[in-house]
Amino acid sequence: MNTAAPATASFPAPAAAAALRDSRRGWWLCLAGVLMFSLSIPMTRLAGGDASQPQLPPDFVAIGRAAVAGLLSALVLWATHAPRPRGRQWGLLAVSAAGVVFGFPWFSGFAVRHVEAIHAAVITGFLPLATAAVGAVWLRQRPAPAFWACALLGCALVLAFAAVQGGGRLQAADGLLLAAVASGAVGYVGGARLAAQGLRGEHVICWMLVLCLPLTLPWTIAIALQQPAALAEARPAAWGGFAYVSLVSMWLGFFAWYRGLALGGTLRVSQVQLVQPFASMLVAVPLLGERLDAMTLLFALAVIATVLVGKRLPVHPPRPEPAR
Known part of the structure; x- marks a missing residue:
């Protein structure tokens, strides 16, 4: 009896199980x-205050x-003897850092001076779709059409909520929040690509931050020297934020x-972000006294x-390059 075929057929099963895990x-x-x-949006608003009661700049x-x-x-990179990024990874780190180290914090920080955290959380609900779109183009992944339908449905629900709550009016802060969403999407996908290339998730963000440190540290000191009164007068709660x-x-x-994106696939697990705006709203009620109905x-x-539903739908890998 020939038993080779069944044994060969069983080999893909462990790989499939590992992929599922x-x-x-x-x-x-x-x-x-x-x-x-x-908690980022509520804590950012807590740290900076609003236009009527400003706290930290x-x-x-x-x-x-x-x-x-x-x-x-x-300190972490030094203590863990983390391997240095190689070659083009430095450029990818710079692009990703522009999104998550500078873009998202900067745009969202100024926006929440003028809108409530609940409002900002609704607008940043675009982030899952933006991340999925950037991932599809950048990583050449091919989600099932139903996957996009789920993403669009989730974002449509977010937009409907914004329309009902805001009466259809857009503020200047909304433009800043949309810029924050675009920045975050690029940074998320770039960081996930670095993690997929072998950099550990914690090392990805650490290298981004260290790469930016020659700019962020003197910039922070300069702001503190220019606005010492604002820092001295800020409430303890603002410093907690x-x-x-x-x-x-x-x-x-x-x-x-970043570790999760590398393991689960950017397009699929990025949909978890749809939970984020509503979790932010729930936090904003006790923390900032905002209203949740x-x-x-x-x-x-x-x-x-x-x-x-979306996380259960198939996402196909990039098509193989044609043989030459």
Whole structure:
């Protein structure tokens, strides 16, 4: 009896099981990152205050958190003897850092001076679709049409919520928030690509922050010297918000996020971000005294349902290059 064929046929099973485990692990890591990121908008508003009661300067919050995280990152890289990026990885680090170290914190930091955290959380609900779109073009992945349908449905729900809550009016801060979304999408996908190339998730964000440290550290010191009164008069709660965005939003959250994107696939697990705006809203109520009504909870449940469906849909790898 020939037993070779059944034995050969069994070989793909372990690989498929390992891929499934990686996908699930990636999804849970990204969910952990999203839950940490969900406090970013409320904590940024807490740190900077609003136009009527300003606290820390928005540029200090945006750049200072990168400087603090950069110093910690230098210690981590030194203590773990982290391998240096190679060749083109430095350029990819620079592009990704432009998005997540500078772009998102800068644009969102100035925006939340003029809009509530709940409003900002709704607008940044575009981020999953933006991340998926950038990932599709950059990584040449091929999601199933139903996957895009889920992403579009989730974002349509977010837009509908914004329209109902805002009466269809857009503010200048909304443009800043959309710029933050575009910046974050580029940074997320670039960081995921670095993690897929062999850099550990925590090392990806650490190298980004260290690369920017020669700019962020003197910039932070300059802002502090120019506006000492604003820093001295800020409430302890504002400094608590700054500590959170420095240690968690700018640093620890990315440890889980980039590792999760590398394991689970950028297009699929990026849909977990659809949970983030609604988690931010829930935090903004006790933290900032903002109002959350029943309709918001219904929208949150609907969006979370699209996430659960979307993550189960197939995402195909890039097509192989034709043989020459």
